[in-house]
Amino acid sequence: MRDVSRLYVEDFPTLDEQDLKIMLNQAWWVLGNAELNRTGTNPPRFAATIPPGLEVEICLQSTPAHFGGVRWWYTCPYCSSRCGRLYLHEYDIGCRKCLNLHYRCQSIERIERDRNKIKKMRHAIWGETEPEINNLLMTTSAFKRPKGMHRNRFLNMLYKLEELEGDHFAALLPVLKARHRGERMKYKPGE
Incomplete structure (x- = not known):
C-alpha cells in the first residue's frame, strides 16, 4: 500500500442520503463536530457551523425521479457540483474531490x-x-x-x-x- 499521506473517505463522517432524509424533516442536525441548521426551504438550504466558528452554506438540488417524485442531491459549497455525499473534514465540509480525499482501494x-x-x-x-x-x-x-x-x-x-x-x-x-x-x-x- 502507498504511504499514509493520503486522506481516505472512510476516515471522515459523511452527509449521505440517510442524513438527507432526516435533514429535510428537521430544522437542526449534528454531524461529527458540525451543527447544521435549516436556513431556507425552497430549495432547502443548511448552514453548517464547524468549530472554530466557520460557517459553510450547504444547498440542495433536485432532479426528477424516473417514476415521479424527486431525488435530492447535495451541492458542494466549493465546486457547486451535484453529489450524493459531502464529507466533514477537520475544519471544512465538501465533496471528495474538493477535499482531496481518496478511496482506500486506490492505494x-x-x-x-x-x-x-x-x-x-x-x-x-x-x-x-x-x-x-x-x-x-x-x-x-x-x-x-x-x-x-x-x-x-x-x-x-x-x-x-x-x-x-x-x-x-x-x-x-x-x-x-x-x-x-x-x-x-x-x-x-x-x-
Whole structure:
C-alpha cells in the first residue's frame, strides 16, 4: 500500500442520503463536530457551523425521479457540483474531490488488486461452502460445481476465473524470480 499521506473517505463522517432524509424533516442536525441548521426551504438550504466558528452554506438540488417524485442531491459549497455525499473534514465540509480525499482501494498495489479480484470471483462461484477458497495456490479444478448452478454458467465463470488467475501468475512469476535474486521489479499484468 502507498504511504499514509493520503486522506481516505472512510476516515471522515459523511452527509449521505440517510442524513438527507432526516435533514429535510428537521430544522437542526449534528454531524461529527458540525451543527447544521435549516436556513431556507425552497430549495432547502443548511448552514453548517464547524468549530472554530466557520460557517459553510450547504444547498440542495433536485432532479426528477424516473417514476415521479424527486431525488435530492447535495451541492458542494466549493465546486457547486451535484453529489450524493459531502464529507466533514477537520475544519471544512465538501465533496471528495474538493477535499482531496481518496478511496482506500486506490492505494492498493496492482498485485493485491488482482488477488482481491480473484478471491471475489471465487466467492461469487463457490461462496463460503469451500474452506480453502481463499488459498490461491489451490487450483480451481479442486472445487466442485456448486449445487443448483447451471453447468454453462459455471463453465463460463470458471473460464473467466482461470484466465484471470493465469494472467496473474504469469505476471507474478518474474517478480518472484527477481525477488529471489534480490532485485526489485514492478508487477506488470498482461505482459
